Each structure stands twice: as C-alpha cells, then as structure tokens.
Amino acid sequence: EAQVTQNPRYLITVTGKKLTVTCSQNMNHEYMSWYRQDPGLGLRQIYYSMNVEVTDKGDVPEGYKVSRKEKRNFPLILESPSPNQTSLYFCASSPRTSDQPQHFGDGTRLSIL
Amino acid sequence: KNEVEQSPQNLTAQEGEFITINCSYSVGISALHWLQQHPGGGIVSLFMLSSGKKKHGRLIATINIQEKHSSLHITASHPRDSAVYICAVRLLGTSGSRLTFGEGTQLTVNP
Numbered sequence: 001e002a003q004v005t006q007n008p009r010y011l012i013t014v015t016g017k018k019l020t021v022t023c024s025q026n027m028n029h030e031y032m033s034w035y036r037q038d039p040g041l042g043l044r045q046i047y048y049s050m051n052v053e054v055t056d057k058g059d060v061p062e063g064y065k066v067s068r069k070e071k072r073n074f075p076l077i078l079e080s081p082s083p084n085q086t087s088l089y090f091c092a093s094s095p096r097t098s099d100q101p102q103h104f105g106d107g108t109r110l111s112i113l
Numbered sequence: 114k115n116e117v118e119q120s121p122q123n124l125t126a127q128e129g130e131f132i133t134i135n136c137s138y139s140v141g142i143s144a145l146h147w148l149q150q151h152p153g154g155g156i157v158s159l160f161m162l163s164s165g166k167k168k169h170g171r172l173i174a175t176i177n178i179q180e181k182h183s184s185l186h187i188t189a190s191h192p193r194d195s196a197v198y199i200c201a202v203r204l205l206g207t208s209g210s211r212l213t214f215g216e217g218t219q220l221t222v223n224p
Contacts, residue, residue: 031210033212035214040216041216042199042214042215042216042217043199043201043214044214045211045212045213045214048210048211050210056210056211058211058212059211059213088154090156092156097203097210098144098203098210098211098212099143099144099161099163099203099210100144100161101146101158101161102146102148102158102212103158104148104155104156104157104158106154106155107154107155107156
C-alpha cells in the first residue's frame, strides 16, 4: 500500500532534549516536505526536499534541521526543542514537485514542556 | 494581508445543500491544491489544478487564473463531508517548490 509513515504519532518531551521525527515513503517520490499546523495559523511549510541531498527552507525553518540521505526518508530534527515548537507536524511527498498531488502522513503531535 | 485567503472560515449546511468554498490569492501561481482534513486530523489531497475545472464524484474544483480565484463545490452535501478544507498554492516568484496555505474552511453538514 502506498503510504507516508511518520513516527512517533505523539510525543511529550521537555525543552532542550533533542528529538527526531521520522518520515518514510514507499512510492519512490522525489519531493518530500515537512509542515506544521497551528490553530489560527493553518499549515506552514518548514523544509522541503526535491531529491536526495537537496533540501531547502520553507516559511518557518528556524529551530529545525532536515536531511535527505536516502530517497525514501526525510527526518525532521529538533536539536533543542522549545515550547513554541509544540504543534501538529505533517510530512508529505509527491512524485517530483509541489505542483503535483501531495500524499500526507498521519501527523505527529508534539508537546514540548 | 495573507497571500492566500479562504472564505468562509466556517460554514454550516444541511444535508443535501450545494456548498461553495472560495480561495483567493494575491500573485500568480503555478498550481493550486485543495486538501481535506478529517476530524481525526489526517489530510487528503482532493485536487491539484493549474487551469480550468476538475470533477471527482460530488466534488468540483474550478480555477480562474486571471481573477486569481478558485472555488471548491460540493453537490448534495452529506454529514461525512464535514471536515476542514484547505487551499494551497505554489506562488510564482517564490524560490524552489514552496507551498503557501490558506487558513482553511471548517465545514459542518448536519443531517
């Protein structure tokens, strides 16, 4: 089954403790992206990747890192999480660019205390 | 002013009604997406448009490039259509392949 898998689905952690949210897709898609969703602000793009070793900033990249060492994986790294990064995070992929239908993961709800 | 604006923010309808959700954007775009977010949080892509009109079942999406406007129509609405509908665009003039989102329209369809 074609899917985008995020882990964990839920995480409660404390300020400053490094964490990684994994994202994996099995559709051989070149484009992958991370978004955060906050009440009143909607979805905002954090980082995206056009292919292996090619990443670029979205609208809200501060406090996040990403890597794309393999085509299927696009982890989101919070080196020193802070409470303002408490949010609902989505990973998505598409065959080549953002001009194609996006396939979304189920979301990861992060709470940083 | 947001680059992508949706209206209305909230919409309540009776089962069977025809529904229209609007999306306007301020600059040229290369593509526009309509997404559906279920009450459980999952997001599904409904349509991707660069021109004209697309139809899938009871859903119809249209786009007018000159007027910088898109509409999502739902015919014969049903309570299972209750969800948040989100418009997203790739703005021309922005680098790479970024997407910019509207704030979403919360639709509630009552039986």
